[in-house]
Amino acid sequence: MKKIFSVLSILILFPLISPAQKINSGVITGSGDHNNRYLDMFQDLKKNINTAIPISELEGSPYLKEEFVQGQIFEAGNSLGSFYIRYNIYNEVMEILTENDKVMELRKSPSLNVYLNNRRFRVLPYLNPDNKVEQVYFEILEDGNRVNFLRKHYRNFHPGQRAKTSFHVEKKPELEASTSYYFHFNNENLPVEIKKLNERNIINSLNINKKEIVGLIEKNDLNLKRIEDVNKLIALLNQRDLTNKKG
Known part of the structure; x- marks a missing residue:
């Protein structure tokens, strides 16, 4: 085609x-x-x-x-x-x-x-x-x-x-x-x-500690059906990684 x-x-x-x-x-x-x-x-x-x-x-x-x-x-x-x-x-x-x-x-x-x-x-x-x-x-x-x-x-x-x-x-x-x-x-x-933007799919796709992700979602009141909130979550996860490396 x-x-x-x-x-x-x-x-x-x-x-x-x-x-x-x-x-x-x-x-x-x-x-x-x-x-x-x-x-x-x-x-x-x-x-x-x-x-x-x-x-x-x-x-x-x-x-x-x-x-x-x-x-x-x-x-x-x-x-x-x-x-x-x-x-x-x-x-x-x-x-x-x-x-x-x-x-x-x-x-x-x-x-x-x-x-x-x-x-x-x-x-x-x-x-x-x-x-x-x-x-x-x-x-x-x-x-x-x-x-x-x-x-x-x-x-x-x-x-x-x-x-x-x-x-x-x-x-x-x-x-x-x-x-x-x-x-x-x-x-x-x-x-x-x-497959679909929602909390369950994103948590499963990330393959990162579930408690860590859920904690960030609740603390920052994120709705993972929204692209901008998924952006925020990924930015937070990357920031935590940098903080852990500095520590």
């Missing part, structure tokens, strides 16, 4: 680029030398065209935001510069608009952090529905020495259905947006999915 749909990213890349999105020719900061220095981070977008799906026949978008936005790329805490970036969720790539108006793909590396609209993304291993490990982008909601709290964005493709008769309604091909949440422990390779 992904191969069939791969043409969509090519079809809608360029019509969405407007002059307003290409201020400073795509590279927001840094000299030409700076751009050349880090150009090896990018690789040309793949163009494996199979079956064209006209944009007019599609519901939804493969992107987190369809326009390129000002973002920054960091490696090991050092800024590599500011660029116009958009996250293609369906194809799992960060697309970069270069100074010559060419769309390129950021090479995937766990050492890179991408910041878009105050949101941080990083590549981590992911066990896909086919039980294969691939490198994908996770949004980092909270991180620390003990555990990280992650969000995974999805775009699920559903083929359309033509109306069989005049009494039936035609259904367009659709990209359905969805998200899921994960914990990632520093001593584990794969993030662990949280």
